[in-house]
Amino acid sequence: MTINDKLAKRNLFIMMGAQVFAGAQMPMLFIVAGLAGQSFDINICWATLPISLIVFGSMTTAPWLSTVMQNFGRRPGFIIGSFGGAVGGALGAYALFINSFPLFLVASYFTGIYMSAQAFLRFAAIDTASEEFRPKAISYLMAVGLVPAILGPQLVKFTADMFVIPFIGVYLSVVIINIIGSVFFLFLRIPLPRKVENHFNEGRSRLELLKSPKIIVSIICAMVSYALMNLVMTSTPLAVVGCGFDHKNAADIVMAHVLGMFVPSFFTGHLIIKYGAPRIISIGLLILAFAGISNLLGIELINFYIGLIFLGIGWNFGFIGATTMLASSYKESERGKAQGMNDFFVFGFVTLASLASGSLMNCSAETPVEGWTSVNLAMIPFLILAGCSLIWLSKKSFAQSQA
DSSP, X not given: OOHHHHHHHHHHHHHHHHHHHHTTHHHHHHHHHHHHHHHSSSOGGGTTHHHHXXXXXXXXXXXXXXXXXXXXXXXXXHHHHHHHHHHXXXXXXXXXXXXXXXXXXXXXXXXXXXXXXXXXXXXXTTTTOOTTTHHHHHHHHHHTTHHHHHHHHXXXXXXXXXXXXXXXXXXXXXXXXXXXHHHHHTTOOOOOOOOOSSGGGSOOOXXXXXXXXXXXXXXXXXXXXXXXXXXXXXXXXXXXXXXXXOHHHHHHHHHHHHHHHHXXXXXXXXXXXXXXXXXHHHHHHHHHHHHHHHHHTXXXXXXXXXXXXXXXXXXXXXXXXXXXXXXXXXXGGGHHHHHHHHHHHHHHHHHHHHHHHHHHHHHSSSSHHHHHHHHHHTXXXXXXXXXXXXXXXXXXXXXXXXX
């Protein structure tokens, strides 16, 4: 273990502590936001629009937040994220109280600021890590997501009906966990990236970065893995309730899904080191396909559980693999540009997926069962896109090795 890895592990433990508390808000809000959206007097096709606004907020925050972190450090960036999450929780509770769907959308956008900051945790985990420790650092950080994966849905069960108006208690608890999580970030020690004296050595432009086969394929695979996970997960509570079950069943299924997202993280990093990121991404895409097949085979609770657990595992392999591959594709001076651009594209695609999710689920068919079928069939072309991009990268790398 190097000196840098000692600092990396210290920072990693701090971020894991923050993730335990603040990270719980994401499964909480993905469980209730669509159901809460249906409680307003709106067209049911827009029920998942609050979730779309969360992701849209993350997408539009990523470029400027990455610049803040590049120039001022990770700590202020993460504190900004926690502040956004707390504001989102407070506004969400008030919007439900006064029955204002537009204000609820504003609240969701502020939650997206937190979501964007949380996404940068995986990059912060490797800032002070050695090349060998990087995949493990990302994997361990993701693994701690087990705790909020359990905590979040349980908080939903406990707080959803705490007040006369459903779900206000959920949003008020989001304020508290953001305040707790922000305290951890005060103890981070991540040096600023070294500034180069000659501006001509500041690295490639964003367009030049996109011309790198490894970077563009990393972004495509991250986009597809995250977007398909979001596409299906966003509709899951609506599908579960629409098929005759209640929101507590939906909370349990989402908890199982989030466990599927994070349990593999205990060994994903080791698998990437042993077999390489492209192979692990490929396995992730196959698992995502299996999740879709399971969801198409029936609408019993067991089908929801199996499909959503494998959806989480597929996301884990695909997204961690793509993040690791991206992190090895740029120089330190390009870090802010590459990471911000990656998350802009990833969460932009996820925004479209969450918008499509509600429309496919509620408006593409006459029954919830048919809507759920449409959601899962929509995975097919994007899985093909990501698979073809990996094949192209493999052929490109082979040709270069033979040159």
